[in-house]
Amino acid sequence: MVKATITRAACEALDAADPLARFRERFELPAGVIYLDGNSLGALPKGVAERVADLVRRQWGERLIRSWNEAGWWNLPRAVGAKIAPIVGAAADEVVAGDGTSANIFKALAAALALNPGRRAILAEAGSFPTDLYVAAGLAEFMGGKELRLIGPGEGELAAALAAGDVAAVILSQVDYRTGVLRDMGAETALIHKAGALVIWDLCHSAGALPIDLAGAQADFAVGCTYKYLNAGPGAPSFSFAAKRHHATMTQPIRGWHGHARPFDFSAAYEPAAGVSRMLSGSQPVLALAALDAALELWPEVDLRALRAKSLALTEIFMGLTAEAGFTVITPREAARRGSQVSLRHPDGYPMVQALIERGVIGDFRAPDILRFGFAPLYLRHVDAYDAAAALADIVKTGAWKEPRYSLRQSVT
Numbered sequence: 001m002v003k004a005t006i007t008r009a010a011c012e013a014l015d016a017a018d019p020l021a022r023f024r025e026r027f028e029l030p031a032g033v034i035y036l037d038g039n040s041l042g043a044l045p046k047g048v049a050e051r052v053a054d055l056v057r058r059q060w061g062e063r064l065i066r067s068w069n070e071a072g073w074w075n076l077p078r079a080v081g082a083k084i085a086p087i088v089g090a091a092a093d094e095v096v097a098g099d100g101t102s103a104n105i106f107k108a109l110a111a112a113l114a115l116n117p118g119r120r121a122i123l124a125e126a127g128s129f130p131t132d133l134y135v136a137a138g139l140a141e142f143m144g145g146k147e148l149r150l151i152g153p154g155e156g157e158l159a160a161a162l163a164a165g166d167v168a169a170v171i172l173s174q175v176d177y178r179t180g181v182l183r184d185m186g187a188e189t190a191l192i193h194k195a196g197a198l199v200i201w202d203l204c205h206s207a208g209a210l211p212i213d214l215a216g217a218q219a220d221f222a223v224g225c226t227y228k229y230l231n232a233g234p235g236a237p238s239f240s241f242a243a244k245r246h247h248a249t250m251t252q253p254i255r256g257w258h259g260h261a262r263p264f265d266f267s268a269a270y271e272p273a274a275g276v277s278r279m280l281s282g283s284q285p286v287l288a289l290a291a292l293d294a295a296l297e298l299w300p301e302v303d304l305r306a307l308r309a310k311s312l313a314l315t316e317i318f319m320g321l322t323a324e325a326g327f328t329v330i331t332p333r334e335a336a337r338r339g340s341q342v343s344l345r346h347p348d349g350y351p352m353v354q355a356l357i358e359r360g361v362i363g364d365f366r367a368p369d370i371l372r373f374g375f376a377p378l379y380l381r382h383v384d385a386y387d388a389a390a391a392l393a394d395i396v397k398t399g400a401w402k403e404p405r406y407s408l409r410q411s412v413t
């Protein structure tokens, strides 16, 4: 339960006892900023800048093309995938890193449809992050004879839509980007399988935010971002998971040479690589993959259960205080149903977020009226949750957000 009146002193005590407190030093955090947007662009881990500089100056500048072998550039998608695997509950050879999230959603959906050819529908949530819907609709239209069907957030809507009997694949976000609602991956995967469909889990807002058990859930495919809670930098490559049981039979249509069994045969005929490598297409952004690789370095030390416990504590503090300040909290108060963010609803949310940013508390705004705050447990303290809520309450109390300049819309909100 949310404590009605948590004090700042109580938050300081939680920080003093925090088993994850030491990770804050592993990030380059600007002074005077409380960063609650790590669910959109994670903070910069120490070591990433040096790694990228070494790649540019030495590996590229001095060693030139030899680095594809020497520095392991060729194998980075697999090596990095293997490092992401334990964070999402997968085996090392079930995850590959490369390409963007939208491209990987296309490939995973296409692979699922090809494994389930007799059925016509893709199912997705109407409130999904739009790119998921655009890609799914685009794929259905491109293939012909397929259709995208949307379900609402209501309980039972997934089961009702599956009952149609012609659903080939379902794409679901484990954590909703707008509301922070956490889905029950195990139960919903079982429901989808029982209806004869395959599932693609979108882990953009859960990878690095909470423990994930793709293996335990028997998920078919999954895709996730690495520039959010995995802190790999703007536009960093995505990752793709495919369950081992599908490896031998799965195919995807963007058959680039990096997904070929023997790329340096330069054969005219495509023969897919064994395993998850066949999800790859062409050459990957090596600079960005190296940044991701360096950002992943601290994860083997992270106890994911402690991460989850801290995430819940941070969001609970912030929800309790902002509810007291009169905000409508749309993120579920029940721990089992929320990810690592808090979303508030207010018609004047946009200028409020701008006023908050000017005070050094960085959150974001999602149309039409949602103030969104992400809580990255590796670098945030309990006092940050307290101070951020206090700053927001003050902005409302004083009406500071009403200054006209806060209402000017920028291109990224």
Ligand SMILES: *Cc1c(COP(=O)(O)O)cnc(C)c1O
Pocket (backbone or CB within 6 Å): 100, 101, 102, 103, 128, 129, 131, 132, 173, 177, 202, 204, 205, 225, 238
């Ligand atoms: C952030 C996010 C994306 C981003 O896709 P890109 O191709 O990396 O721009 C996709 N889906 C969800 C659910 C997201 O939260």
